[in-house]
Amino acid sequence: MKIAVVGTGAMGSVYAALLADAGNDVWAIDTWAEHIDVIRREGLRVEGASGDRTVSLSATDDPEEVGSCDLVIIATKASGVEAAAASLPPLLGDDTVVLTIQNGLGAAERICRHIEADRVLLGVAGGFGAAMRAPGHAWHNGMEMIRLGELEGEISERLEGVARVWRDAGFNVRCFDDIEQLVWEKFVCNVAFSGPCTVFHSTVGELLDNPHIWQVSRSCAEEAFLAGVALGVNFSFDDPVDYVRDFGGRIRQSRPSMLQDHLARRRSEIDAINGMVPVVAEKAGTLAPHNETISAIVRYQEERFDREG
Template identity: 55%
Template sequence: MRIGIIGTGAMGSVYAGLLADAGHDVWAVDLWEDHIAAIRRAGLRVSGASGDRIARLNATTDAAEAGPVDMVVIATKADGVEAAARSALPILTPDTVVVTIQNGLGSADRVAAIVGADRLIVGVVGGFGASLPGPGHVHHNGWEFLYLGASGEAAADKVAPTAELWRSGGFSVKEHADIASMVWEKFICNVTFSGTCTLTGMTIGEVMANEGAWSVATACAAEALAVARARNITLPITDVEPFVRAFGSRIPNARPSMLLDHLAGRRSEIDVINGAVPRVAAESGLAAPVNATVSALVRARESAFD
């Protein structure tokens, strides 16, 4: 299959490297010129939970160079999804499937408005703990799951073949009929660790081992779960603390992408993760004071990044 991965930061590079190593014709598309140049020159090194390999693939800063593709993966951060979706339009055919995979809430709707909901598959990943040690090299601490679900009824028949394509790259894929449940299950885990790790500088395991940090993290999770229940989201969670602890225990040495952004002096996705909880809570007549406080502190730190 011919695949365009738009946004080859840490997670996008994992997707690109493992799908290319499985024999697919993969195009990595990113604006980071040093990363693209390194992939062109020596391939993409993928190390960590899946082993250590050099994947050979195409790389470009211009999505149009990929030509018509069978699948587009939008793997940018939430604030880049609209630009990524527009850049994908020249390489779409009537049969091209678009998979969008982001943290937080709201990205899928923005992508659907550009590429069309009838071709859109929404993805949620967890347990990877991916980072970029340098240009042309991605490392991931885990290799847990990829959930896929159709954005609308017209896309439902595209989920199974798309899942098989990802399985060919070694990904553990589960097909979901209930996208809201799928998104919120991961969202609650993001809310637990993202802001708390960012403010403390701790890894996921260190947060779980620290009484003070863990109390803040689990309070963030509890607020998010309360909002999900108020919105009648069906979730496989009875007690939130063991649920998020089980998630974190699989990648204790990982640093969430929000913390990695701050370590690099970049603004984060706070508005679609912890910052989304009080906003969505208000729609249901609820408050989320812990997430509001965590978000305000993260934004305060980011004010020094300009």
Template identity: 45%
Template structure:
């Protein structure tokens, strides 16, 4: 049994927490959603969907990391724009043998985590094909578990990286470890770029985007721009057909609504800057045109500018 903390226990983090707790690990859930924390502390966490339907008791559920102590594994699952504050909250959980896995969409999060957590303790995680959503406080649903990948951020010992992966495997996750972290991250990014912004502006599920010619034209162009930026950066995606890869993985979870769409529906800020916004930000100095991502970012940010205005 391992002692595990999930810092940023929203929809995705709750899937991790519930399945790890159900496997017998001591799991501590930390979330900014007070009603979710209260429900989990009172009744445990219910996980339904692709992994079945179960309710698991947690060691604790709170809005802070106070009192948890040093963990074997600390998973930072906060949104990209909250990752630095989550990293600061994770510091008391880190000891000499702790592995800190940071799992966010888009680019730039590991670098911000490393401002607070020793780089030698860190692993970078990529997950995909989950389609997780919070049904109600204390209950999370997911549509699949297609990708769960990790790689060392710098010089985390191989043995400790493997041990952290084994915690996931014991809870039913299929985990792959990657040497080329940049390639790993960009394989996920080209999929996020395709579906996140396009779902947010259209309101469509991933399957609806794939099968709607107009929506797919937008999603495909966003991903093609990302592939072009990756090539200009010298990143080897290791994919003969990157767009076919994006369409195939998306087709595995047709009913999923990307987190950026769910955030928009809930009136919350999304991760547009870290996902679609990263493509023009990196493409401009390289001379790679990114007009479709530029437009998607502009539309989403214009919508978000109204948040809090009633």
């Protein structure tokens, strides 16, 4: 299968390397020039839970160079989704499927402003804890599961076909009828750890072990959960605190990507994660004071990055 991975940060690099190592024709597409140059010269190295491998694959910053693909995976940060979607036309043939895998809420809606909704699949990645070690070199702490679903409709033959490609590359994959439920369940976990770990500069394990930070984290998760319940999300659990504690316990050494962004003095995905909770809470008629506060702190820190350079 010919596959384009649009956005090859830590998670996108894991996807691209393993899918290429399984024999697919994979193109890594990214605006990070140094990263693309290293991949072209030396290959893409991924180490961690999947082993340690360096894989040769094609890499570019220009989708026009790639041509039409069977599968396009959008693996950018939430803030980059719309620009990525707008760049897709050179990659799209008549039967090209677009799979988007992001943290937070709203990615599919932004993609569908630029391409047809019937092309789109939603993915939820859990338990990877990935980070970039250097240009051309990614690492991941775990490899729990890739969950896949159709944006519109139930499990389909094409969805199962995409799932087989991922399984053949070594990923643990399941297909679901109600992918929106899974997006929200991942959202609750993102909300619990992304903003709080960033504000307190802690790993997931450090957060879980500190009662003061954990109280903030669990309150953020509860606010997201209550908004989802009010909006009719069919969660698979009744206790969001137990759910996020169990999730975090499997990736204790991880630093959420939001914290990694701040350590590098970059803007983060705050608007799609903790910053989205007050938005959906307003629609739901619920409250989100903890997420409002966490988001305000993160945004203030990011304004300082801009001012200080």
